[in-house]
Amino acid sequence: MTANTPILSFASTDLILEIPTTVQQQVELESQSFANSISYQAYINQICVGAILPWLKEDITPQAQVWPHPAALPSFWELVNGSAVTIQTTRLILIPSENIDSSELRVPQEWVDLPSWVGDYYLAVQVEPDEGYVRVWGYCSHERLKNQGKYQASDRTYVLDEDQIIKDINVLILAPELCKNEITRSTTAELPHLTQTQAENLINRLGNPEIITPRLEVPFALWGALIEHGGWRQSLSEKRLGIPEQKSIIQWLQSGVTEIAAAIGWEKISLQSTLAQARSVEDNQPKISLSRQLAIAGQLYELVITPQNPPNTTHWRFELRHTTIGATIPGGFKLRLLTADLQPFPQNEDIATTAVEKLFIEVALEPGESIVWEIEPLPDNYDREILKF
Structure with missing residues (x-):
């Protein structure tokens, strides 16, 4: 059947x-x-x-x-x-x-x-x-x-x-094209901005599994702003389920990517082959990075996070590149980093004004800080995630 x-x-x-x-x-x-x-x-x-x-x-x-x-x-x-x-x-x-x-x-x-x-x-x-x-x-x-x-x-x-x-x-x-001649979507109102403190307070409060319907416990505007943020929604869900807080990126590099992170595509990769080709000028380049493949506009790309000067690093490099050797990133693409509550900071964005081999941002992060990454155009099935360092 x-x-x-x-x-x-x-x-x-x-x-x-x-x-x-x-x-x-x-x-x-x-x-x-x-x-x-x-x-x-x-x-x-x-x-x-x-x-x-x-x-x-x-x-x-x-x-x-x-x-x-x-x-x-x-x-x-x-x-x-x-x-x-x-x-x-x-x-x-x-x-x-x-x-x-x-x-x-x-x-x-x-x-x-x-x-x-x-x-x-x-x-x-x-x-x-x-x-x-x-x-x-x-x-x-x-x-x-x-x-x-x-x-x-x-x-x-x-x-x-x-x-x-x-x-x-x-x-x-x-229907040959579901939305071809029909206005299918109405307008929606913008949601309020939540600070990190507000979000943490809501997660702590609503994370109690004895609250049967957390979606009805606070005004919809607050609730909506909380769960539309994929990282906060995941944190709330995990707290209600009693799942331990996700390990930091440093712990991923040291002891392996968590099951949840691996399920959405994160993996540890070795840069040994790159080192072998350029050891004379890049002896200090780290050997291990974190990588996640992304489908964007029908092409496969790779987001790579690399610690600079480990093991006691506070500087990190976020890099977007095409998975095909020699292929470029089209003009108009953007790689952006934001704080956990989606606020920009100086030099948080790299834009491809023409076709380029890679986009990258280097950022200094103290232990305990978090980052949210964004790419334009949006990757297929994009959902915000909070990366903890």
Whole structure:
């Protein structure tokens, strides 16, 4: 049975997808890592993604992928129901529920009002893990959800009645270009800036796993500003799960990259081959760096972090380069470093005015300081992370 084979008889416009056995087994194992209070939320979201993503890859495009990165999804599901999948420039938001009632679509406010989370289309998904299937019974655009949906302050959701929901999934499936002639996204308000102290206070307060729904404990503007920052969202999720604070970059270099960091692509690399070629002029160049591959505009690049004059280093070099030897970085690319609360500092940016071999920034950091990196254009599935030194 293929991933897109209907297995039950519902309305002819519904999309019924089998939950692959391998997905269900993996989900049941991985769901044990979430906080006990809401482990089932993570469970149904993993099943939802596990059933729908193969169908998107097979029937729409093999380029379909989850956003921002599979390793980051637990930090979303620990806090908010829903998942995002990208198809080139189009983003689908999957909203799973076990409710068999198809009279309304209820979407958490985060997916509607956080600027970097907003999708083009929102899919209503009924999940039936015991029966082995998911049912996609309707969808709507962000513009329709935002402007025609009813906002429910009690649980911070946008609710759209069934008469405003497009029930025929074939309309979405058969569209040659999902956003070609339709305004899919409405405008969203800017979020306030949080200081590092504010963020730490919120994480300490909301990191208590006895708080069942942390998203409802503080005003939405504060909550949204906190979790839209990928590094702070990850810290909050880990605190609620009782996961020890991530090791510093120095510890990564000394004892190895953590499991979470490795999952998103970080690895230790040796510069020995480079040293062998240029030992006479670069005897003091360090042998070990940290590297992460990034896909940007269809090309593969590498972000490398290298300590200067280890082991007691306070100076670090951040470098962006193409993974293909001899290939260049196009003009217009930017490499930028920010403080943990996203503030700039002197000489924190390098810009390619023309094609260049590399972009780099050297920065002095004291033990305990943190950095957030940014690149323009944005890498595929970019999610802010806090690197601690």
